[in-house]
Amino acid sequence: MQMLSHHEASLQEFRLGLRAPLPLAIGVSSFGLAYGILAIQAGLSFLESTLMSLTVFAGAAQFVATGMLMSGAGALPILVTTFMINSRHFLMSASLAPYVGGWKLRWKALLSFLLADETYAITMSRFSKNAPSKYYQLGVGLNVYVVWLLSSIVGSALGPLVGKPQAWGLDFALPATFIVLVLPMLQNWRDVLVCITAGLLSIACFTWLPGKWYVTFASLVAIAFGWGLVELCKRRSSR
Amino acid sequence: MALLSNARISKRIADTMRFVPIAVLTSLIVPSLLAPKGHVDFSFTNEYLIAGIVATIVTYRTKALILTIVLGIATILAMRLFIS
Numbered sequence: 478m479q480m481l482s483h484h485e486a487s488l489q490e491f492r493l494g495l496r497a498p499l500p501l502a503i504g505v506s507s508f509g510l511a512y513g514i515l516a517i518q519a520g521l522s523f524l525e526s527t528l529m530s531l532t533v534f535a536g537a538a539q540f541v542a543t544g545m546l547m548s549g550a551g552a553l554p555i556l557v558t559t560f561m562i563n564s565r566h567f568l569m570s571a572s573l574a575p576y577v578g579g580w581k582l583r584w585k586a587l588l589s590f591l592l593a594d595e596t597y598a599i600t601m602s603r604f605s606k607n608a609p610s611k612y613y614q615l616g617v618g619l620n621v622y623v624v625w626l627l628s629s630i631v632g633s634a635l636g637p638l639v640g641k642p643q644a645w646g647l648d649f650a651l652p653a654t655f656i657v658l659v660l661p662m663l664q665n666w667r668d669v670l671v672c673i674t675a676g677l678l679s680i681a682c683f684t685w686l687p688g689k690w691y692v693t694f695a696s697l698v699a700i701a702f703g704w705g706l707v708e709l710c711k712r713r714s715s716r
Numbered sequence: 717m718a719l720l721s722n723a724r725i726s727k728r729i730a731d732t733m734r735f736v737p738i739a740v741l742t743s744l745i746v747p748s749l750l751a752p753k754g755h756v757d758f759s760f761t762n763e764y765l766i767a768g769i770v771a772t773i774v775t776y777r778t779k780a781l782i783l784t785i786v787l788g789i790a791t792i793l794a795m796r797l798f799i800s
C-alpha cells in the first residue's frame with residue numbers, strides 16, 4: 478500500500494467525510510424544509526429565516542424558537558429552552574475532546590459551529606475505528622450544514638405558496654415537535670407532575686385569560702409548583 | 717469544545733431551570749391540541765387531539781421526529797377524510 482503525502486491524505490479524509498452523511502441527507506433536508514415553511518408562516522421574511530439557518534444552524538432550536546415566538550412566548554423562556562435543547566452540545570463536544578486535542582483553535586471554533594447531531598454521530602463512529610482527522614469532520618460538517626441551509630432556503634421559498642397549512646394538517650408539525658422534545662425531558666415523577674400541572678392550567682387559562690397570557694401564567698405556576706416539590710423532597714430527606 | 721464548561725450555577729437554580737422548558741412547551745402543546753379552533757374540544761372528533769395521542773405514543777416508542785410528524789399529520793388527514 479503506497480503512502481500518501483500528508484496533503485493527499487487530508488484531501489482523501491475530506492472527501493470521505495463529505496460523502497459520509499449522504500444517507501442522512503433525506504432526514505436533514507426534510508427537517509430543513511419544514512423549518513423554512515414554518516418560519517415563513519410565523520412571519521419571518523425569507524432573508525430572516527435564511528439568516529437564522531445560516532448563523533444558528535441548530536435545527537431543533539430554530540424550530541422551537543420560531544414556534545415559541547409564533548405562540549407568543551417571551552424572550553426569556555425561549556432563551557432557556559434553546560439553551561437546554563442545545564445543552565447536549567456540551568456533552569457531544571466533551572466526548573469529542575479526546576480526539577481534537579492537538580487541533581488549532583480556529584479549527585475547533587469552526588468545527589464547533591458546524592457540530593450537529595448527525596455530524597457528531599458519524600464523526601464519533603469514524604474516530605472510534607480510525608485515526609481522527611479534522612478534514613473528515615470538516616467534510617461531514619459541511620455536508621450537513623449545506624443540506625440544512627439549502628433545504629431551509631427551499632422551504633422558505635415554498636412557504637408563501639403552501640397557503641393555509643391548516644388545510645393539510647401541517648400546523649400539527651409544531652406541537653408534534655414540542656411533544657418529541659418534552660417527552661424525553663420527563664425523567665422523574667416531579668417532571669411529570671410539573672408537566673401535568675402545566676397542561677391542566679394552560680387549558681384552563683386559555684379559556685379564562687386573554688391573548689397568550691395563558692402560556693406565561695400556566696408556566697410560572699407550574700415552575701413554582703415544581704420548585705416547591707423539590708424543596709419538599711429536600712426537607713423530607715434531611716430529616 | 718470552547719467556552720463555559722465550568723460555569724458553577726447554583727444547584728437550586730439549575731434544579732428549577734429544568735422545569736422551564738417542560739412547563740412552557742406543555743403550555744403551548746396542550747391548548748393547541750385541545751382547542752385548535754379557539755374553543756375547547758375534548759371529543760374524539762378533534763383530530764388534533766387524536767393526532768397528539770398518536771404522536772405521544774410514536775415518540776415514546778421511537779423518539780423519531782420526522783416519523784412522529786408524518787404519522788400525526790397522516791392521522792389528521794385520515795380523520796378528516798373518513799369522519800367528516
